[in-house]
Amino acid sequence: xxxxxxxxxxxxxxxxxxxxxxxxxxxxxxxxxxxxxxxxxxxxxxxxxxxxxxxxxxxxxxxxxxxxxxxxxxxxxxxxxxxxxxxxxxxxxxxxxxxxxxxxxxxxxxxxxxxxxxxxxxxxxxxxxxxxxxxxxxxxxxxxxxxxxxxxxxxxxxxxxxxxxxxxxxxxxxxxxxxxxxxxxxxxxxxxxxxxxxxxxxxxxxxxxxxxxxxxxxxxxxxxxxxxxxxxxxxxxxxxxxxxxxxxxxxxxxxxxxxxxxxxxxxxxxxxxxxxxxxxxxxxxxxxxxxxxxxxxxxxxxxxxxxxxxxxxxxxxxxxx
Amino acid sequence: xxxxxxxxxxxxxxxxxxxxxxxxxxxxxxxxxxxxxxxxxxxxxxxxxxxxxxxxxxxxxxxxxxxxxxxxxxxxxxxxxxxxxxxxxxxxxxxxxxxxxxxxxxxxxxxxxxxxxxx
Numbered sequence: 234x235x236x237x238x239x240x241x242x243x244x245x246x247x248x249x250x251x252x253x254x255x256x257x258x259x260x261x262x263x264x265x266x267x268x269x270x271x272x273x274x275x276x277x278x279x280x281x282x283x284x285x286x287x288x289x290x291x292x293x294x295x296x297x298x299x300x301x302x303x304x305x306x307x308x309x310x311x312x313x314x315x316x317x318x319x320x321x322x323x324x325x326x327x328x329x330x331x332x333x334x335x336x337x338x339x340x341x342x343x344x345x346x347x348x349x350x351x352x353x354x355x356x357x358x359x360x361x362x363x364x365x366x367x368x369x370x371x372x373x374x375x376x377x378x379x380x381x382x383x384x385x386x387x388x389x390x391x392x393x394x395x396x397x398x399x400x401x402x403x404x405x406x407x408x409x410x411x412x413x414x415x416x417x418x419x420x421x422x423x424x425x426x427x428x429x430x431x432x433x434x435x436x437x438x439x440x441x442x443x444x445x446x447x448x449x450x451x452x453x454x455x456x457x458x459x460x461x462x463x464x465x466x467x468x469x470x471x472x473x474x475x476x477x478x479x480x481x482x483x484x485x486x487x488x489x490x491x492x493x494x495x496x497x498x499x500x501x502x503x504x505x506x507x508x509x510x511x512x513x514x515x516x517x518x519x520x521x522x523x524x525x526x527x528x529x530x531x532x533x534x535x536x537x538x539x540x541x542x543x544x545x546x547x548x549x550x551x552x553x554x
Numbered sequence: 555x556x557x558x559x560x561x562x563x564x565x566x567x568x569x570x571x572x573x574x575x576x577x578x579x580x581x582x583x584x585x586x587x588x589x590x591x592x593x594x595x596x597x598x599x600x601x602x603x604x605x606x607x608x609x610x611x612x613x614x615x616x617x618x619x620x621x622x623x624x625x626x627x628x629x630x631x632x633x634x635x636x637x638x639x640x641x642x643x644x645x646x647x648x649x650x651x652x653x654x655x656x657x658x659x660x661x662x663x664x665x666x667x668x669x670x671x672x673x
Contacts, residue, residue, distance in 0.1 A: 310623040310642070346625060346641060372662045376625065376639040417631045417659035418667050459601075460665040517600035520623050 296402045299327050299334040299364075300447070302484030303504035305373065306355045307345035312507035312520035313528060316345075320358050320505045327362055335401060337364050340484035340502060341371025341412065341449030347378065352386055370395055371449040371485060372412040380413055396427050398434050405438055407431065409448035411463045421450030421463035428465060432472045440475040447482040453492060453499050456512035461486050470497060486518075593617065596668065598626050598640070598660075603668035610672055615649040626666065631657045 304320050313319060327334065337359065344351035352374075359366050368387040375383055380394050391397040394410040409431070411421035423431075435444070446452065452469065455461035463469075473479045479497040487509035492499040507520040507528075515521070592613065597604045598620040610616065618628045620640040628637040628646050634656055637646035650656070650672040660666035 308623075312623065346639060373625070376627075376662065415661055415664040417657065417664055419664045458665070460663055517602070517622075519601065 296404055297332055297334045298336050298338060298401075299330075300338045300340060300482050300502045301327075301505055302340040302449075302502040303342040303371065303487055303506055304339070304355050305342055305345040305504065305506035306351040307348055308506055308520075310507075310520060312522045316506040317354055317358065319528070320355065323505045324358055324362055327364075334364065337362060337366040338406075338447050338482065339366055339368045340447055340482060341369050342373045342484065342504075343368065343371065344374055347374055347376040347382060349382065352382070356386075367399070367406070367408060367447075368395075369408045369410055369448055370412055372415070375412055380410075392430060393424075393426055396430060404443045404445055405435070407434065407444065407446045409446060409452070409469065411448050411450045411452070411466075419464055420457060420460055421448075421466075423463060423465050423469055428468055428472075431469055435472055435476075438476075441477060443478040443480075444473060444476045445480045445482065446473070449483065450485045451483040451490075451499070451501055452481050453494070455486060455490065455501070459512065459518045461512065461518075473497070486512075487521075595619065597621055598628075598666075601626075601660075601663055601666055603658075603660075603666060606667070607669040607671065610650060610670065612651060612653055612672055613649065614672070615647050616670060617645055617647040619643065619645045625662065626660045627662055628658055629661045631659065636661075 301320075301323055305316055306320070308316050327337070339359075343355050368383075370380055370383045370387075374380070375394075384391070384395055388395045391408070394413040396408055396410050398405060398407045400406070409423060409427065411423050413422070414424060415422055438444075446469075448463070450463050451461055452463050452466040454466075470479075474496070477496055481497060481499045483499070483501045484504070486501050487504035487507065488501065488511065489503050490499075490501045508523065509518050510521050592615065594608055594610050594614055594616045596608065596616060596618045598618060599622060601622065601624075603618070608616070618637070618640070620626050620642060623642055625639045625641050627639055628635070628648075630636065635648040635658070639662070640646055650670060653672045656670040656672065658668050658670065
C-alpha cells in the first residue's frame with residue numbers, strides 16, 4: 234500500500250476530516266489498541282506505535298486499558314496459519330507497556346468456530362497478562378448453541394446474551410451484545426430487552442460521567458452492504474445523548490477506523506488474527522492475504538486524539554509506513 | 555463458430571458436479587423444471603450463495619458447500635431447515651418434499667440470502 238499525504242481536500246462537516254482522510258484512517262494494524270482516559274477524553278493508539286508512546290506525556294492518564302479483538306482462535310488458513318502466535322505477540326506488547334493497563338477488553342470473535350479448545354487457548358494466552366479481561370461475544374463465539382458456552386465462560390453477572398456494565402475510576406463501561414438472533418438480510422441487532430436495560434442503566438448517571446461502550450459489530454453504519462453495522466444502534470445512542478463524552482469501541486471489521494459524531498467517538502480495533510479488506514475494496518469481506526513478513530508488521534497506523542468540547546477528530550498520523 | 559465452441563464447453567462442463575448449478579439455472583431460464591432432477595448444488599463463495607435462487611422439483615436434494623475461508627450456515631427463514639456451522643469445504647444437504655418457496659440465509663452473516671423454489 235502506498236503512503237498518502239495528510240491533507241484535507243473537502244471538509245464539508247468542518248470537522249477537520251474529509252472523505253479521503255476518513256478512508257485513510259482505516260489503516261489496519263496487527264495487534265490492538267491502547268486506550269487512555271485523560272480527563273474524560275479517550276485517546277487511542279495502535280499497539281504497534283507504543284514504542285513512540287512509552288515514557289511520553291500521553292501515557293499519563295487517569296485510566297488506561299487495552300482493547301484487543303478478533304483473535305479467531307482455530308483459524309488456520311493462509312491469511313494466518315498461526316493465530317495463537319499473533320495473539321501471543323499482542324500479549325507480549327501489552328506486557329512491555331511502561332504504563333500498565335488496568336484491564337483488557339476483548340471485543341469478540343475470541344474463537345473461530347466456538348470450540349471449547351479454542352476458548353481454552355485464548356484464556357491460556359491472555360492469562361499471562363495477569364489482567365482482568367472483559368469480553369463481549371462475536372458471531373463466531375455463539376455458533377450452534379446461541380451463546381450458551383460463551384455465557385458459561387464469560388457471562389457471570391451479565392444479563393441476556395451477556396450485556397453488562399461496570400465502573401472503573403469514574404468511567405462507566407457498557408458491554409453490549411449485537412451478534413444474537415440475527416435476521417435474514419439484516420445487520421447486527423441489540424434487541425428490545427437490551428435497549429430497555431441500557432436506558433435504565435444510564436438513567437441514574439450524571440451527564441459528566443465519561444462513558445465507554447464496547448460491542449463486537451460496529452455501532453455505526455460502516456458498510457451495511459457487508460453487514461458492518463447494527464440495526465438498532467441509533468436507538469442505543471439516543472440514550473447516551475446527555476453525556477459529554479461517549480466512546481464506542483468495536484471489532485468485527487479487522488481494521489482500525491475512527492469517526493466522531495457529536496459527543497460520540499467511534500473506534501474499531503484491528504484483529505489479532507488476520508486483516509479484512511477496506512469496505513467495498515474486495516468482492517467480499519473475507520480474510521485478506523498479505524505476504525507473511527508483513528503480517529505482524531505495522532501496515533497501518535491510526536493514532537487519534539479526541540478533544541472534549543471541540544468536535545474535531547485530530548488524526549495525528551494515519552499514513553501507512 | 556463461436557456458438558459451436560460455447561455449446562461444446564457447456565456440454566463438457568455439464569458432466570462435472572461443479573457445473574450443476576449452471577445446469578439448474580439454465581433450466582430456470584427455459585421455464586421448464588424437470589421432475590426427474592434429484593439433486594442440485596449451491597456453492598457458498600465470497601459471502602454469497604450461488605445460484606442465489608434455484609428452482610427444483612419435489613423430492614430434490616439440495617447440497618450446499620462452503621468454499622469460503624470463513625464459516626457459514628444455511629438457515630431457512632421459516633425454520634424449515636437449519637445447518638450446523640459449515641467450515642471450509644463442509645456440506646449441508648436437505649431434501650425438499652413439499653412444493654413452496656423457501657427463503658434462507660446465513661445466520662452468521664445475515665446479509666447472505668438465497669431462495670429455493672420447489673415445484
